[in-house]
Amino acid sequence: MNQKYAIEIINLTKFYGTFKVLDRINLKVEKGQIYGLVGPNGAGKTTLIKTACGILKPTFGKIKIMGYDVWKDPINAKSLLGYVPEIVNIYPSLTVLEFLHFIGKFCKIPREIVEERIWHYAHLFDLEKYMNTIIEDLSKGYMRRVALVSAFIRDPQVYLLDEPFADLDPRAIWTLRKILQKEVKNGKTVFLASHVLELVEKIAEKIAIINKGRIIASGCIEELKEATREKRKSLEELFLELT
Amino acid sequence: MKVPLSELIKFEYKLLIKDFKRRICRSETVITYSIFMAGVLSIFSLLYLFLFILPQELRFSLLQTLSYFHLSPYQLLLAAFNLMLVLFIIKGIVLLPHGIKFSKADLEIIIPLPVDFRSLYLAKYFRTLPKILVTDSILLFIISPALLYFKISLLYIVYLAFSIIAFSLFLQLLEIISYLVTTSILKKLKNRYIKTIFIALISTLSGLIFLIVPYIRSKTFLTEILPSKPLTDMFYLLVHPSSIQTQYITRLIHILLSFLTLFLVSYFLAEKFFSSETCIEGKTKMTRIPLLLGKAKWKLLNVKRRSFLIMIKDFWVDFRTQYFIYFLTSMATSIAILLIRNAIKLPEMALIIMMVDVKVLIVLFLFILFIFSISPSINSFLNEAEHLWILKSLPILPTEIIIGKFVYSLLLTATTLTPILIVLASLLPPLERNTLIIFTPFIYMLSSAEGVLSSILFLNPDEKPHIPSTLFIFYLSILFITIYPLILLIYLTLYSPILLLLTGTIIADLSIFITYKLLTKAAKLILKKES
Numbered sequence: 001m002n003q004k005y006a007i008e009i010i011n012l013t014k015f016y017g018t019f020k021v022l023d024r025i026n027l028k029v030e031k032g033q034i035y036g037l038v039g040p041n042g043a044g045k046t047t048l049i050k051t052a053c054g055i056l057k058p059t060f061g062k063i064k065i066m067g068y069d070v071w072k073d074p075i076n077a078k079s080l081l082g083y084v085p086e087i088v089n090i091y092p093s094l095t096v097l098e099f100l101h102f103i104g105k106f107c108k109i110p111r112e113i114v115e116e117r118i119w120h121y122a123h124l125f126d127l128e129k130y131m132n133t134i135i136e137d138l139s140k141g142y143m144r145r146v147a148l149v150s151a152f153i154r155d156p157q158v159y160l161l162d163e164p165f166a167d168l169d170p171r172a173i174w175t176l177r178k179i180l181q182k183e184v185k186n187g188k189t190v191f192l193a194s195h196v197l198e199l200v201e202k203i204a205e206k207i208a209i210i211n212k213g214r215i216i217a218s219g220c221i222e223e224l225k226e227a228t229r230e231k232r233k234s235l236e237e238l239f240l241e242l243t
Numbered sequence: 244m245k246v247p248l249s250e251l252i253k254f255e256y257k258l259l260i261k262d263f264k265r266r267i268c269r270s271e272t273v274i275t276y277s278i279f280m281a282g283v284l285s286i287f288s289l290l291y292l293f294l295f296i297l298p299q300e301l302r303f304s305l306l307q308t309l310s311y312f313h314l315s316p317y318q319l320l321l322a323a324f325n326l327m328l329v330l331f332i333i334k335g336i337v338l339l340p341h342g343i344k345f346s347k348a349d350l351e352i353i354i355p356l357p358v359d360f361r362s363l364y365l366a367k368y369f370r371t372l373p374k375i376l377v378t379d380s381i382l383l384f385i386i387s388p389a390l391l392y393f394k395i396s397l398l399y400i401v402y403l404a405f406s407i408i409a410f411s412l413f414l415q416l417l418e419i420i421s422y423l424v425t426t427s428i429l430k431k432l433k434n435r436y437i438k439t440i441f442i443a444l445i446s447t448l449s450g451l452i453f454l455i456v457p458y459i460r461s462k463t464f465l466t467e468i469l470p471s472k473p474l475t476d477m478f479y480l481l482v483h484p485s486s487i488q489t490q491y492i493t494r495l496i497h498i499l500l501s502f503l504t505l506f507l508v509s510y511f512l513a514e515k516f517f518s519s520e521t522c523i524e525g526k527t528k529m530t531r532i533p534l535l536l537g538k539a540k541w542k543l544l545n546v547k548r549r550s551f552l553i554m555i556k557d558f559w560v561d562f563r564t565q566y567f568i569y570f571l572t573s574m575a576t577s578i579a580i581l582l583i584r585n586a587i588k589l590p591e592m593a594l595i596i597m598m599v600d601v602k603v604l605i606v607l608f609l610f611i612l613f614i615f616s617i618s619p620s621i622n623s624f625l626n627e628a629e630h631l632w633i634l635k636s637l638p639i640l641p642t643e644i645i646i647g648k649f650v651y652s653l654l655l656t657a658t659t660l661t662p663i664l665i666v667l668a669s670l671l672p673p674l675e676r677n678t679l680i681i682f683t684p685f686i687y688m689l690s691s692a693e694g695v696l697s698s699i700l701f702l703n704p705d706e707k708p709h710i711p712s713t714l715f716i717f718y719l720s721i722l723f724i725t726i727y728p729l730i731l732l733i734y735l736t737l738y739s740p741i742l743l744l745l746t747g748t749i750i751a752d753l754s755i756f757i758t759y760k761l762l763t764k765a766a767k768l769i770l771k772k773e774s
Contacts, residue, residue, distance in 0.1 A: 050632075053635075053636050054635060054636065055631075055632055055635045055636060057770060057771065074638070074640065075638045075639075075640065076638075078636065078637060078638040078639075079638040081636065083632075083636040085632050087629075089629040089630050089632070090630065090633065091556070091560050091630055091633070093559070093560050093563035094556075094559060094560065094563075098559065102552070102556055103637070105552055106549060106552055106637050106638075106639070107637070107638065134563075
């Protein structure tokens with residue numbers, strides 16, 4: 001599909017009861033880039049990602065994934081998505097391998113291909129020895145690795161990752177970074193929310209800063225620095241000044 | 244310095260009050276509890292209507308059946324109380340009792356403090372007391388029409404209230420002890436297969452005790468010491484105005500002594516086995532089991548529909564959790580009933596069928612059938628809870644999710660209940676047998692659809708799965724509203740084949756229409772559920 005934008009968020013507003021969590025968000029994420037979303041606690045990062053992947057229904061506005069509206073054409077939109085939530089909860093009584101095969105089957109990926117991808121990513125994330133372990137017995141870090149692998153085996157066009165580095169050890173963080181960079185080289189798009197500003201600064205080509213449900217700044221890091229008084233600021237300093 | 248017990252209790256009550264205040268302010272809590280109260284009232288008013296006013300012949304047939312088995316209403320009541328004992332023992336074997344549950348906040352805040360586990364156990368225990376008092380008040384409210392019917396004085400009602408509260412406390416302790424004992428045994432068992440077999444075995448054995456109790460006619464040591472005995476006596480003394488007051492006091496002392504004994508046992512057991520390691524919220528005691536089922540296979544009969552995949556997933560998830568134990572226990576108990584009935588009572592059963600009005604039996608069978616078809620559908624979405632994000636982020640339509648859940652619940656209900664139904668149907672004359680066979684699928688269908696809808700309504704994607712009592716009551720209420728008139732219609736038209744045919748057609752169409760409407764509503768609701 002000849003689509004310029006992987007993610008288009010148009011005038012997105014979301015209310016929880018009477019509380020406005022997202023306020024007229026407009027964001028366009030180009031194909032083939034890592035886009036970072038940063039913001040203080042309660043700014044609306046998780047809500048934005050959940051709304052973008054069709055878990056939460058927007059009160060107003062539209063979200064398009066590779067041109068498909070998430071709510072009007074959910075099957076096509078979600079077929080192109082890989083999502084990892086901030087708090088990972090997976091069916092505790094399935095084994096890692098069973099869960100990954102379930103996802104593969106669901107996305108109609110041929111068994112041989114799914115098998116190959118599972119073992120490839122399991123090897124990268126050091127999950128091989130846990131493949132027949134029941135998910136309930138895994139630690140938080142390994143649970144996140146399983147969720148990440150479940151997103152990678154789908155081979156999606158767009159990744160929506162909420163705090164993907166949380167609970168991971170330095171080696172796993174390094175692995176994840178490398179995989180994401182490789183995926184982007186292959187034309188995939190990554191939209192990630194994180195509190196780890198140094199990491200976001202290192203890997204993201206563009207960044208949006210969200211505060212109180214509104215995007216207060218967006219662009220590449222250089223553009224963001226331009227927007228402030230002192231140009232040599234780090235993302236952390238920018239973040240502190242803007243939020 | 245240790246944190247004193249009084250401080251811990253104060254802290255628990257403060258949390259309880261704060262939690263209550265937080266919940267009571269939410270509109271959904273008010274709605275839920277309104278539904279709960281309306282549900283309880285509607286169910287029991289219908290039940291009273293059913294027992295006292297409506298079918299005279301049903302009451303007569305019931306008494307006839309009981310007298311044939313030499314069972315008095317007293318023995319039935321005793322059996323009911325003993326069944327509660329067994330249920331609480333099984334609950335303790337399989338689930339973590341509410342009274343000794345460590346929440347995540349406990350683990351992070353209380354446990355790092357210098358606290359004594361015995362004091363913590365007592366604090367947790369005291370926290371559950373208000374809940375028991377509220378539940379018992381509701382129970383008394385429910386049985387109040389019966390108490391008024393028997394013209395029971397206020398003093399005797401106070402006696403009854405005390406004994407009910409003491410019995411509830413006894414049941415709660417029984418559950419805790421059962422949990423602590425099995426946990427300590429399970430700790431020693433390393434093999435998962437053996438653990439599962441152990442749990443299934445003791446649950447089934449406890450179930451079988453219930454089967455034996457109604458047949459104990461002579462006064463044995465077991466029937467005398469159980470606190471269900473004095474409670475049953477209390478109920479019976481209440482309806483006989485000639486009884487003397489001292490009898491009440493003796494029975495009350497008996498119940499209180501049983502409670503105190505159990506309390507001491509639980510206290511000493513808690514000293515040894517109550518710990519943050521064994522009582523963590525959300526962890527099922529029974530470790531997940533590969534059992535005989537092996538590895539999950541996602542390809543079956545080459546069906547590629549996504550709904551079908553959801554069904555297979557639910558099968559594996561359910562059968563590796565405590566549901567499997569319930570299923571095993573229910574199947575084992577059913578088989579035991581069938582074996583006992585077939586071996587000893589089959590000719591007598593046939594005789595009873597001849598004696599009593601078969602129409603009434605059909606109504607009873609259908610009635611029992613839909614009540615027993617609850618659990619699979621009610622669990623359908625509660626089991627998703629915090630995992631809902633997986634389904635919602637996958638390429639699947641809400642209607643496909645609903646169809647998968649509905650068909651799975653239907654199959655589970657059918658496989659659990661059909662063996663018993665076949666045996667019951669085989670005892671009936673042809674017309675009644677056919678009626679039962681024809682109407683059963685519609686009862687299954689309606690109850691499953693209603694269970695799925697109720698399950699979505701009460702689904703909380705932020706919490707670990709549990710079945711709120713409100714959901715249970717809500718489900719029963721809507722079942723009564725939809726199925727009770729249908730059963731009455733069957734009852735009224737049973738002896739005229741033409742009328743029955745007409746009614747059958749109407750009921751079939753109506754059931755399909757209601758099921759369709761309920762499932763459409765469920766599909767809309769799943770979109771609104773936010774996690």
